[in-house]
Amino acid sequence: MLTSVRARCLSVEKPPTILFRYSNGPIAQTNDGKLLVYPGTMLHMECLWMRRFGNPKWNYTHHYPDSERTYQEGWTTDPGRDSALEYRLSILNAEKADSGVYRCETPARQVHQIEIIVEDVHCPPLPIRRGLVASGKGTQLGTEIRFVCANGNALIGAHTLVCRASGNWSAPLPVCESVECGEVVLDTPLTEGSRRPRVSVISRVVGGRAAFSCPSGWALDGPAETACTPAADWARPFPFPNLWLKAFVLPLPKVPVPSAPNEYRPISVLPFLSKILESVVHHQLTTFLTKGNLLNPFQSGFRPGHSTTTALLKVTEDIRCAMVDRRVTILVLVDFSNAFNAVDHDLLLAVLQCHKISDPAVSWFSSYLRGRQQAIRCGPTVISDWADLSAGVPQGGILSPLLFSTFINFVTSNLKCSYHLYADDLQIYNRVKLDELDAGIAGVNGDLEQILQWSRNFDISVNPSKCQAIIVGGSRLLSGLDYAAVPPVKYDGRVVPFSPTVTDLGLMIDQNLSWEPQLDKVSRKIYASLHSLLRMKNFLPQHTKLALVNSLLLPIIDYADVCYLDLTEALLKVSCPALPPPASGYVLGRAPYRAGDVLQFHCNPEHTLHGRPILVCQDSGRWSDKPPTCAQACTYPGTTISGRMSSVKFYYKIGETVTFTCEPGYRLKGAPMLRCLKNRKWSNAIPLCAPVSNYTNSGDSIAMLNGDIDAMLSDRPFEPADILKLRDTTAILSPESYKAAMTRVAATKLLRRSPIETYKSRVTRVNRLLRRDTER
Numbered sequence: 001m002l003t004s005v006r007a008r009c010l011s012v013e014k015p016p017t018i019l020f021r022y023s024n025g026p027i028a029q030t031n032d033g034k035l036l037v038y039p040g041t042m043l044h045m046e047c048l049w050m051r052r053f054g055n056p057k058w059n060y061t062h063h064y065p066d067s068e069r070t071y072q073e074g075w076t077t078d079p080g081r082d083s084a085l086e087y088r089l090s091i092l093n094a095e096k097a098d099s100g101v102y103r104c105e106t107p108a109r110q111v112h113q114i115e116i117i118v119e120d121v122h123c124p125p126l127p128i129r130r131g132l133v134a135s136g137k138g139t140q141l142g143t144e145i146r147f148v149c150a151n152g153n154a155l156i157g158a159h160t161l162v163c164r165a166s167g168n169w170s171a172p173l174p175v176c177e178s179v180e181c182g183e184v185v186l187d188t189p190l191t192e193g194s195r196r197p198r199v200s201v202i203s204r205v206v207g208g209r210a211a212f213s214c215p216s217g218w219a220l221d222g223p224a225e226t227a228c229t230p231a232a233d234w235a236r237p238f239p240f241p242n243l244w245l246k247a248f249v250l251p252l253p254k255v256p257v258p259s260a261p262n263e264y265r266p267i268s269v270l271p272f273l274s275k276i277l278e279s280v281v282h283h284q285l286t287t288f289l290t291k292g293n294l295l296n297p298f299q300s301g302f303r304p305g306h307s308t309t310t311a312l313l314k315v316t317e318d319i320r321c322a323m324v325d326r327r328v329t330i331l332v333l334v335d336f337s338n339a340f341n342a343v344d345h346d347l348l349l350a351v352l353q354c355h356k357i358s359d360p361a362v363s364w365f366s367s368y369l370r371g372r373q374q375a376i377r378c379g380p381t382v383i384s385d386w387a388d389l390s391a392g393v394p395q396g397g398i399l400s401p402l403l404f405s406t407f408i409n410f411v412t413s414n415l416k417c418s419y420h421l422y423a424d425d426l427q428i429y430n431r432v433k434l435d436e437l438d439a440g441i442a443g444v445n446g447d448l449e450q451i452l453q454w455s456r457n458f459d460i461s462v463n464p465s466k467c468q469a470i471i472v473g474g475s476r477l478l479s480g481l482d483y484a485a486v487p488p489v490k491y492d493g494r495v496v497p498f499s500p501t502v503t504d505l506g507l508m509i510d511q512n513l514s515w516e517p518q519l520d521k522v523s524r525k526i527y528a529s530l531h532s533l534l535r536m537k538n539f540l541p542q543h544t545k546l547a548l549v550n551s552l553l554l555p556i557i558d559y560a561d562v563c564y565l566d567l568t569e570a571l572l573k574v575s576c577p578a579l580p581p582p583a584s585g586y587v588l589g590r591a592p593y594r595a596g597d598v599l600q601f602h603c604n605p606e607h608t609l610h611g612r613p614i615l616v617c618q619d620s621g622r623w624s625d626k627p628p629t630c631a632q633a634c635t636y637p638g639t640t641i642s643g644r645m646s647s648v649k650f651y652y653k654i655g656e657t658v659t660f661t662c663e664p665g666y667r668l669k670g671a672p673m674l675r676c677l678k679n680r681k682w683s684n685a686i687p688l689c690a691p692v693s694n695y696t697n698s699g700d701s702i703a704m705l706n707g708d709i710d711a712m713l714s715d716r717p718f719e720p721a722d723i724l725k726l727r728d729t730t731a732i733l734s735p736e737s738y739k740a741a742m743t744r745v746a747a748t749k750l751l752r753r754s755p756i757e758t759y760k761s762r763v764t765r766v767n768r769l770l771r772r773d774t775e776r
Helices: 271-289 308-324 345-354 361-367 398-410 435-457 475-479 516-534 543-556 569-573 736-748 755-773
Strands: 016-024 027-029 035-037 042-048 057-062 072-075 088-091 100-106 111-116 132-135 143-149 153-156 160-162 175-178 198-201 207-211 225-227 246-253 264-269 326-335 371-380 418-422 426-433 467-472 488-492 492-494 503-506 509-510 585-588 597-605 608-609 614-616 631-634 644-645 651-652 657-662 668-669 673-675 688-691 730-733
Touching: 016 111, 042 100, 042 111, 057 088, 088 100, 143 153, 264 371, 271 398, 308 326, 308 418, 308 426, 308 509, 326 435, 326 488, 326 503, 345 361, 371 673, 398 418, 398 435, 426 435, 435 488, 467 503, 467 509, 488 736, 509 516, 516 543, 597 608, 608 651
Parallel strands: 035 111, 246 371
Antiparallel strands: 016 042, 016 730, 027 035, 042 088, 057 100, 072 088, 100 111, 132 143, 143 160, 153 175, 198 207, 207 225, 246 264, 326 426, 326 467, 418 426, 488 492, 503 509, 585 597, 597 614, 608 631, 631 651, 644 657, 657 673, 668 688
């Protein structure tokens, strides 16, 4: 029998997240994970914790023992902030005495800490270069300087420099160089009855134009002119080649035995050259949409770092936390009918323009979408005539998923309930108390009405017969629920009935999150596949059997297993032994250590870490690697004016060397190489760069360190992107994202060892046969 486990809100059992809000000065992250704060900054540290589970507390240890600084703390009362979630400690007008370690400890004994250094950091002044225009001024920590070039010149180097915590700019000073565009090459394949236009280049410098014209009796189909960009290329894109607009369609069945045309999925087989071009455009469009935060944050379809598993994990985790709070969840799965093939081209182009995509780019997308033709092909035989397409994006195209995600972006604009998207799969859910169920269903119906209005405006239809609805909650909570008295979920006047189980992106969800239907489905698939493979066991070598198992069986087991593995008794009972801190170091973490828990190792000043800084407790009860050690190290030796170092770090290993060079117009005085000795001192003094007399150079120089300092240390506890973002963005410092990922990595291996008794009993016989065959 499957052992039932009480649902848990996992966020209560994890270290809290710390949010930073600051004003009157910048903050930055150092290479060793510390937070550098500029003097005079007002810093608010928010410890995220659910107030209903008790009050957390702040502890701090100053670096200066004689410091008598005290701080205000308590639940935030600022307008627009969540007083039931954010427990604040405020540092007003930061000064050097505030440097120290600040810890937030929850009632669940989970601790998260951050070391703060208050220091006045400035970068070297930037020289003035001819033709280079800078916006922004100052040299203090966090200063951003943006550069542009005068018309007719192209910027070579970084467009933006940032003063970093190391006291150096993020990149060398850029330069401006004069550029010109080349010949206008019209290589688009011609169709029957067409000819190439004449090209008149008016100017090749940046900003210059080239015009297109036709002889008498011919009409121009496309843009009338193009412009030379600072990248030395003609700006207006030329049309998508007509020969690439034709595609063969392979009808792939959606069901085992299809009986109607709508039970096939039309996959377009496109020319490989068109896919190469689409890949280039896809990268540019993705970069544009990502930098502008234009895609819905709850859209997981076809995006880097997202998948069906991440979408399911978000929804199931919200449902699980609602169960802990004794609430029920009304979940509705909305099914769009033939959505990819119904995209209106005019509306899609209007959406692209709404996202501030340039007119030339929109014109190119228009040539990519319009004028397409397709023919159905089964095997080597074409069984239909060519047909024109007036709507839709080709299924099988590189750009199609991204364009569709952009098109459907506004479907959730007016929704009040929680939601999540994966391409055209929309999940709406509302978490309410049981006595508020009627109001919760009314809220879901209101959102379905908004979706109906959007679908009519955008010509995308919803199939109510394929929509699914379910009420999820604790078994005791739902035991007395009278479904006959529950108001129905309706879409366009049609009732969407409640089901005991629904299939969401391939994962079966039942009313109590017991996962029995999902495990039964996985077991049946595994058993059927193993039964087929057993027939060939005497004819295949061992490596072939392993390849078949890895390719055919493990994907079935692994799919979305992170959504339900944390509810098994086996995972809850796993623990790892406590590890002592390294000599001259310390450990962040508190026993007992369960599967997926993380230990973070740090070294004392003047020491460097050897080994992995983070260890994960695996489901086997062992740590993911050996504990690291701390070794003595030399500190940063400093740099020299008008010189460069071979490597820039905060700490250097014993025996490590650095070399110095000078910029043009300077010569080195002193030893060019320094070695870190065993006494943690450098072998020589820092050399100097002296100017060379009578040296002339048309270019300016700047004393600057090369390289991205933030990327040079491998033993930092967190990734910079998780710790600190831009000035106007909330800065989040939390091990939660890394810990959750590592927990899931450890959990994905658990099911392969069959922790669930029902699953284990079904495949025991097959495993025994395979083991006997291996021993033979």
